[in-house]
Structure formats: C-alpha cells, structure tokens
Amino acid sequence: MxxxxxxxxxxxxxxxxxxxxxxxxxxxxxxxxxxxxxxxxxxxxxxxxxxxxxxxxxxxxxxxxxxxxxxxxxxxxxxxxxRSQQIFPFRETFAFRRLSVKAELAGYQERSLRRLHFLMSDSISPAISDLFVSPYPPGYNRRHRVVHTPVEDVMELLVVALPRFHNLVKLTLQFPPCNDTLFSSLGSLRLDYFELEVSPTALGEIPIPAHGEFLFNCSTSPNQLFASDGLSLRFMFPESIRRVVAGPTGTDTLTRALLCHPSGLVSLETLDLSLRFVTSAHFPEALEACPNLSSLRLRSSPVDSSAIPAFLHPLFPTTIPHLTNYHGPTSFAPALARGRALQTVRLWSSHSVSAVSAPWLLYPILPQLGPSVTALSLGITLVPDGLLETLCTAFPALAVLEINTHLDAFHPGTVLRRVLTPPIPPRARLTLPAGIRLQTLRLGTQLAGAPGAPDTEQLLLDSAREAVRTFPGDYDPTSWRRWVVDRPWYCVEWTRAADADETQFGTALEGTLRVEYGEHYFQGFERGERIDAQSVEKAVLRML
Structure with missing residues (x-):
C-alpha cells in the first residue's frame, strides 16, 4: 500500500x-x-x-x-x-533575502508551482485554513514600497487555487492582480479573517468575503500612494462583519464601502481607521451605517492630510449611541462623548512621541468625557497633582489608569510582549491622593538594566518599584533630558493588593508589581521559524 x-x-x-x-x-x-x-x-x-x-x-x-x-x-x-501556509511570490522577496532574481527565479518558480499543485490536491486542500501571501514575512509587512512585482505564474496559479481551499478561514493577501479571476475566486470564499493590500493602480469592485474581520491597506509607509476612485469594495456578508480596519491609503475607499448598505452593518462593533476618516464628506453618514458600533479608533500617520480639523462638530444623539470605547486624538473626544456613556478612553493616536501632550491641554477636555469612564489611557509629558485631582473629580468610577504605555523604541519585525515572572510576585507601595480609588496603574517608562541580560531581573524589579514609589512627582519619562528613543521601553503595572486597607486613601497602599517589555524578532520564510537578531542585517543573513 x-x-x-x-x-x-x-x-x-x-x-x-x-x-x-x-x-x-x-x-x-x-x-x-x-x-x-x-x-x-x-x-x-x-x-x-x-x-x-x-x-x-x-x-x-x-x-x-x-x-x-x-x-x-x-x-x-x-x-x-x-493547514497554515506562507507564500512569498514577489521579486522584492529576493532582494529582502539578498538573493539574485536572475539566478534564483527559475528554480523558485518551479518549486512554488510544484508546491501549489501539491496544496491543491484533493487530500491536502481541505486541510488548509490559514494562508499568508506577502512580499515579506509576518511582522515586517506594514511599511511597503510603492511598487511590488509579483512572480506572475505563481501568483496567477495561487489566485486560481483559492476556491479549492474551501475550509479556508484566514487569508492575508497582499498586492494580487485586481482582475476578474481574483474577483471570482474571492466571491467563492467565506472567511473569518481577511486582510487585503492592493496597489494604488487597482481598479474595479472587489468582493470582500469576510464575515468576521476585514483589514484593508494597513501599510503606514510614507511612500504609499492613495487608491483611485475607480476602486470599490463590496461586503459579501454585511450583516455579520464585526471589525473593520483600514490604513491611511485605504480609509477613503472603505468609507465609501460603508455607505453601500442601506440597512447598515448591524453587527459591526469596531471601526479602526486613519484620521482621514473625519475629513471625509461622508463621515456622518458612514457612522450612521454602523448603528451598533461600540469601539472607534482614529490613528494618525505620516501621510495624513494637513486638513485634519482641530475639533469635531457634535454628532446627532442617534449616531453610534452604543459607543463605549474611544481611541484617538484628545480634541475629538468631547464630540464623541456627548450623549454617550464612554467607558474606555485612550487619548493618543499613534505610537510616536508626537502622541504625548502637555497635561494642561487635558484639563478642559477630561470633564467633558462623562462620569462613566472606568479605564483611561493618556499620553502626557508629566503628571502634576492637579491632573490627578481632575481625574478624581471627573471619573469617580475610574479603576484603570495608563500613562504612556503605548510608547516604545522602534525595531522592525514582530513585537512579542514578555512579562518578568519572579517566583514570588513583588510588591510596591503607591501613594494616591484621597478620593482616587484606582485598582490598576500602568506606567510606561525606562528601567535600569536590560531584558535577558544575566542578573538584571532584580535590578529591573527594583527600578520598577522605585518608579511606582515616586509616582507622580518624579514621573517625567518624556523630557529630552531622560527619554532616549532607542532604549527599551517597559510597562510597569501596579495592582492594588486584596489585603490593602480601603480606608487609607491618601496614604501608601500595598500592591503587586508586573513588568512587561517588548521582545523584537523576525519570522523566517515558508517555515515561519523565529529568528532572533539585534539588527535587520543579521536577521536577513539568517534567513538565507
């Protein structure tokens, strides 16, 4: 046999x-x-x-x-x-791996076509549930070049093969040829997760087979060009789509797509778009098409228009009445909070230091957000006592406060969050003004020591304990005297201990500490193995 x-x-x-x-x-x-x-x-x-x-x-x-x-x-x-496959049918992949297109292309094409025919076989195709198609490995695909050149024979067969993977539930497809073959193949799918990136010259109406999450043109590269008005998106399952994300070059196209469903996207809960969204003439109508929206995020990027308004005009009370989570610029928050019970508010719109504001800019904004806020995330330069008093007055139910936890040193590749895990959870004492009943405080900061280095875990924990003990008076991580962008950025989390005396507000309260940090690594081609490296050059050499 x-x-x-x-x-x-x-x-x-x-x-x-x-x-x-x-x-x-x-x-x-x-x-x-x-x-x-x-x-x-x-x-x-x-x-x-x-x-x-x-x-x-x-x-x-x-x-x-x-x-x-x-x-x-x-x-x-x-x-x-x-069941999980990664395919890289692009000439740019050769350059990224420091291979010669002229010398390697014929062999790569032959192997890829053999592989695709194998995956399309009757015994293998039903098992495939996750397909990733990109010029670069996962985690390194958000700052694309303007032009990407597919290996045509491989890409064409891949697009034709999509309907054969009838159990496919997750698809990441970047820079496919936008033609009738692609549209027909996508029209035969039903996906839980669909991520699509198209070139700026793409035209036609693209069917979107996602009934759970859809991500469109999420690259944040300043070199990207905007898609033409001749490109449109058609949701195949508008009644069940739950989450939609678009980058700066995809926001305009996606905004138009939201208006194509008169009955509304009744299951849409999360909308995550570029700040260009608020400059669209269709902004109010697009929000009306999301009657059950609960989370709205507006992100800034280098290619956002200079026409971004300083404030939003008030929305009709019937627009997104169920909004409870807002993440974006501080100045837009009051218009979205009016008539709505916001619970989670993140007042920053990017991971750069430009998302950090002076605290006095927050004083007139915070009282307008409503007393229902239980979790607040801020990007600020320092924390004066007056700000804590304003938080106490404006948010009597505030349980979680995050300050500058979004900042980090930039490294290309994939970011994995790690946690220091000593055998016994360390404890620290935090002094809070009377009336602030926080359960959790999360501080973004830089600590002494480095993750992974020998004998530095205790040094990191001692430094974290000191950051909590001296909060808020000595917390000033973003001044140019002390903040360096190429050093590791940590998140120090203090959680009130169960045995803390609830009557001793205004005194030092006991709590447990948790220290998180980002570990950066690269992911290899085809096999997806993890590649640890201190630089892009070293990682690429290990991918060969």
Missing amino acids: TDPLLAAAPSQSVRKNSGFLKFWKKSRPSIPDFHAGTSQSAELVLPTEIWFEILAYIHQDDLEPLSRISWRLRSIVLPLYF
Whole structure:
C-alpha cells in the first residue's frame, strides 16, 4: 500500500530540511492495518469534514500519535500539518533575502508551482485554513514600497487555487492582480479573517468575503500612494462583519464601502481607521451605517492630510449611541462623548512621541468625557497633582489608569510582549491622593538594566518599584533630558493588593508589581521559524 502523501513529501522536506514530518517514515507495523469493511475500520468512518472539525482543536504536537491509530486516520491527520501556509511570490522577496532574481527565479518558480499543485490536491486542500501571501514575512509587512512585482505564474496559479481551499478561514493577501479571476475566486470564499493590500493602480469592485474581520491597506509607509476612485469594495456578508480596519491609503475607499448598505452593518462593533476618516464628506453618514458600533479608533500617520480639523462638530444623539470605547486624538473626544456613556478612553493616536501632550491641554477636555469612564489611557509629558485631582473629580468610577504605555523604541519585525515572572510576585507601595480609588496603574517608562541580560531581573524589579514609589512627582519619562528613543521601553503595572486597607486613601497602599517589555524578532520564510537578531542585517543573513 502506497501513501500518496508520503510519496509527495520528499521534495518538500529535502528542500526545507525540516524534521516536523519525520514520523511519516516511522516503522509501519505499529500502525494497525485495518482493511475496509472490518468492524475496526467502521468505528472510524466519519466524513472527512467532521474529522477536520474535531482535529482542529488538537495541538499539532499531539497529532503524531493519532496518525498511528489506523491508515484511515493517518490519511486525515497528515494533511493538517499543512493547514497554515506562507507564500512569498514577489521579486522584492529576493532582494529582502539578498538573493539574485536572475539566478534564483527559475528554480523558485518551479518549486512554488510544484508546491501549489501539491496544496491543491484533493487530500491536502481541505486541510488548509490559514494562508499568508506577502512580499515579506509576518511582522515586517506594514511599511511597503510603492511598487511590488509579483512572480506572475505563481501568483496567477495561487489566485486560481483559492476556491479549492474551501475550509479556508484566514487569508492575508497582499498586492494580487485586481482582475476578474481574483474577483471570482474571492466571491467563492467565506472567511473569518481577511486582510487585503492592493496597489494604488487597482481598479474595479472587489468582493470582500469576510464575515468576521476585514483589514484593508494597513501599510503606514510614507511612500504609499492613495487608491483611485475607480476602486470599490463590496461586503459579501454585511450583516455579520464585526471589525473593520483600514490604513491611511485605504480609509477613503472603505468609507465609501460603508455607505453601500442601506440597512447598515448591524453587527459591526469596531471601526479602526486613519484620521482621514473625519475629513471625509461622508463621515456622518458612514457612522450612521454602523448603528451598533461600540469601539472607534482614529490613528494618525505620516501621510495624513494637513486638513485634519482641530475639533469635531457634535454628532446627532442617534449616531453610534452604543459607543463605549474611544481611541484617538484628545480634541475629538468631547464630540464623541456627548450623549454617550464612554467607558474606555485612550487619548493618543499613534505610537510616536508626537502622541504625548502637555497635561494642561487635558484639563478642559477630561470633564467633558462623562462620569462613566472606568479605564483611561493618556499620553502626557508629566503628571502634576492637579491632573490627578481632575481625574478624581471627573471619573469617580475610574479603576484603570495608563500613562504612556503605548510608547516604545522602534525595531522592525514582530513585537512579542514578555512579562518578568519572579517566583514570588513583588510588591510596591503607591501613594494616591484621597478620593482616587484606582485598582490598576500602568506606567510606561525606562528601567535600569536590560531584558535577558544575566542578573538584571532584580535590578529591573527594583527600578520598577522605585518608579511606582515616586509616582507622580518624579514621573517625567518624556523630557529630552531622560527619554532616549532607542532604549527599551517597559510597562510597569501596579495592582492594588486584596489585603490593602480601603480606608487609607491618601496614604501608601500595598500592591503587586508586573513588568512587561517588548521582545523584537523576525519570522523566517515558508517555515515561519523565529529568528532572533539585534539588527535587520543579521536577521536577513539568517534567513538565507
């Protein structure tokens, strides 16, 4: 008996030098050879689709024992190792990996076409649920060049293959050719998550098969160009879409798409767009199309228009009445808070130091946000006592306060949040003015020491304890005397201890400490392995 999957595997495993399918070649006597028609085989007879649903909850490391139960189960389990795929059919990928397009293109194209035909096979295609198509690996795809050149034969076959992956639920597709073939393929899908990036020359009406989340043109590169008015989006499942995100070059197109559904996007809860959204003539009508919107985020970017207004005009009381979460510029908050019970407010619109404001700019704004706010995030240069008193008066239910936690040193690649985890949670004392009943305080700051260095964990924890103890008087992380952008940025979280005396407001209260920091790394091609490196050059060399 010949296993067709085993026969197709050697070219892939040899090329990648990967060991994750070595057990394919393990001795077969341990696998019961049940023949069709026996009672043992009948016990495992279920439609393949149902087996995929069951095995989707099994961790990949636990699949090997299942593959050794019977030939029937083995033929179902093995394809699941291909359920998440990354494909890079672009010439720019060669330059990023420091390879020669002239020397490598023919071999790459042949291998990619073989791989796609393998993935399109009847035994593998039902297992594929996650597909990532980009010029660069994940985490390095938000500052694209203006022009990207696909490897045409590979991209064309990939677009044609999309309907064969009928169990696909997550698709990231960047810079595909916008033509009838793409539109037909997308029209056959139904996705939980769909991320699309198109070139500025793209034209036509693109069907959007997302019924959960949709992200469109999220690049923040200052070199990007805006799409033409000849490009439009059509939601295939407007009644179920829950979250929509667009970058500066996609906000205008997405705003027009929101107006194409007279009955409204009734399930849309989160709208995350560029500040260009508020400059659109369709801004009020677009919000009217989102009657159950609960979260609105407005982000700034280098390509935003200089015509961004300083303040928003008040909205009709019936517009987005269920809004509870606002994230964006401080000056827009009062118009969105009027007539609405905001609970979570983040008053910054980017990760740069430009999102930090002087505290006196907040004094007239904060009382207009309403007493229902329970979580507040600020970007400010310092924290005077007067600001804490204003918070106490304006937000009697405030439980979580974050200050400058969004700032960080810039590193390309993927950011993974890490937490220092000593055996016994460290404790610290925080002095709060009378009347402030915070449960959690999160401070963005720089600490002594460096993550990962030997014998520095205790130094980091001692530095974090000092930052909490001296808050707010000595908290001034953004002055140019002390703030350096290329040093690590930490988040120090203080949580009131359960045994803290609730009657001792205005005195030092006990709480536990938690220190978070960002760990930056690169993700490799095809296999997606993690590559730790201190620089882009070192990471790229390791990707070769």
